Amino acid sequence: MTSETSGTSNVETEYLEINSKEAWPVLYQHIRNECGNYAYTCNESKKPQNRIFNRYRDVAPYDHSRIILKKGPCDYINANLVRMDRAHRQYILTQGPLANTSGHFWLMVWEQNSKAVLMLNKVIEKNLVKCHQYWPLEGSSNHIMMFPDVGLKVEYLSKTDASHYTTRILRLTDVESKESREILHFHYTMWPDFGVPQSPTAFLQFLADVRQSGALDQNVGPPVIHCSAGIGRSGTFCLVDSCLVLIEENGLNSVNVRDVLLEMRRYRMGLIQTPDQLRFSYEAIIEGAKQLPSNNVNINTNEVRNNSYNPVEAICNSLLEEVEEDDEEDEEDDTPPQPPPRGESLVKSEWIPSPTSDNADISSPPDKPLPCEPPSYTEPSTSPPPANPALVANNLHDQNSDNVALPGELHNDGENTFKASSPPSSPDTKNELRQRNLAKKEKLAAQVREMKRRQKETEEWQQLKRSLFKPLSIGIGAAIVGGGVIAFCGYLYLRG
Known part of the structure; x- marks a missing residue:
């Protein structure tokens, strides 16, 4: 049976397969392991004069797409141009502005x-x-904010409230040339950090309104x-x-x-931070595809994959191979562990200027630990860093090559202090690192084995059902016995 005959697309078939085996982690x-092979640099973000412009010490813009x-006092901002040429889309992804980067x-x-x-x-x-x-x-006295460091001012004009988001119209003016433009500000307010919206429906309505405004068109920035x-x-x-654009143009x-x-x-590191956000993306794509005009989402029968293809099986096998191959490499790997990602143990790195600074943000509290990801899932560790020192230096969670403390970095806590120039050298530290890596690999291998066990049980149950319900043609007595078996099994199933 193919996806076409069952009325589902490849995306939906893959979603159901992964969801049934709880394989999102x-x-x-x-x-994450695939992206660990990227060799893109983030050298500009590591320069001492630019570090105060980064909200988080381990989220940096790639040099090639930043x-x-x-104009203005510097050319750096923590932002990347993400291109999806197949979907005729370009996006600028950036961090939430800091007090000292709002003008930028x-x-x-x-x-x-x-x-x-x-x-x-x-x-x-x-x-x-x-x-x-x-x-x-809208409640401020003059509805205007000035940014003298870049010669711009922003004026509030109006807003429209919806159930899950607010749309504002702002006027952005170049103070020197007096040229002005109206900027739409779409503010989605019901999306928790490290979480997902309650349902794809409201999110897809938000996306539809953004599209209808022309903000994603090719004739504007x-x-x-x-x-x-x-x-x-x-x-x-x-x-x-992007996926919905591709589906609309080329089929489900x-x-x-x-x-x-x-x-x-390849354009900005770490896009999508949790397995739940990945799962929600699939759900929104599937639901959004169903809302597209039927003539644009016909299933391409030449690309329908047979149900014998198992994405979870392929991924599990790949991960198992990685775990086995890395066992020998760890014996010679003395590279210190990489700093944790944003949501695990980093501190909030918003720069708090002095009270006399023009950009002082009096509403900013002192540095506190960032909230962790939801307790329902603890993200497995990344794969070991590449042996090539050049790749290690350019990795997502790289150490500080010049040993300059980043904003919010703890240097009084051994677990959070991290310097590239001081790798562990004692035998005890090396053994501890090996044991830690081994424990992580064993945990990942256990997850994979559990997924494969569930899959095997599902396949055995499917075979049992087919054998029980297979039509019998060897005589009335056998048919009666077969019927009795079926009835008995059905009774046990109902009781269970």
């Missing part, structure tokens, strides 16, 4: 000729400042999309939008969600 880890400011943010909007800003977070989440208040509120770090919720939005079975995400991650 395995698939997510597989994607947005370069043409609006300068980027101006120079890139963006029609809209998409904000997918709240200013304060879980009692932590996740984004500076970079636009004027790329939309500026941000959450707190500019990778989790922002990446989810871009993945869903023209899209491999995993490949699209891997392609996007």
Whole structure:
């Protein structure tokens, strides 16, 4: 039976397969391992003069795709241009502005000729400042914010409230030339950090309104999309939008969600931060495809894969091979562990200027630990860093090559202190690292084995059902016995 005869697409078939085996952590880890092979650099973000412009110490823009400011005090901003040429889409993904980068943010909007800003977070989440208040509120006295460092001002004009988001119209003006533009500000307020919206329906309505506004059209600059770090919720939005464009143009079975995400991650690191966000992306793509006109979503029978193809099986086998191959490598690997990702043990790295600074953010609380990912899932560790020192230096969670402390970095805690120039040298430390890596691999291998066990049980049950319900033609007595077996099994099933 193919996807066509069952009325499902490849994306939906893959979703059901992964969901039935609870394999989202395995698939997510597989994607992270694939991206570990990328050799892109983040050298500009590591320069001492630019580090104060990064909200999180382990979320940095790739050099090859970073947005370069043409005006103002510096050319650096933590933002990347993400291109999906197949879908005729370009997005600018960036972190939530800091007090000292809000002017840079609006300068980027101006120079890139963006029609809209998409904000997918709240200013304060879980009692932590996740984004500076970079636009004027309707309740303020003059509805205007000035950014003298870049020669721009922003004026509030109007807003429209919906159940899950607010749409504002702002006027952005170049103070020197007096030229003005109206900027749409789409603010999605019901999307928790490290989480997902309650249902795809409201999110798809938000996406539809953004599309209808023309903010994603090719005749205007790329939309500026941000959450707190500019990778989790922002990446989810871009993945869903691009996949739906590809489905609308080429059919339901023209899209491999995993490949699209891997392609996007070549422009900005870490897009989509949790297995739940990956699962939600699939759900939104499936639901959005059903809402498209039927003549645009016909199943391409030449691309329908037979149900014998098992994406979970392929990923499990791949991960098992990686675990086995890495066992011998770890015996000679003395590389210190990489810093944890944003949601595990980092501190909030928003720069708090002095009270006399022009950019002082008096609403910003002192540094506190970032909220962890939901307790229902603990993300497995990444694969060991590559042996090539050049790749290690350019990795997502790289050490500080010049030993300059990053904002919010703890140097009084051995677990959070990290310097590239001081790798562990004692035998006890090396043994501890090997044991830690071995424990992580054993945990991942156990997850994979459990998935394969469930799959085997499912296949055995399917074979049993087919044998029990297979029509019998060897005589009335046998048919009666067969019927008795069927009835008895049905009785046990109902009681269970």
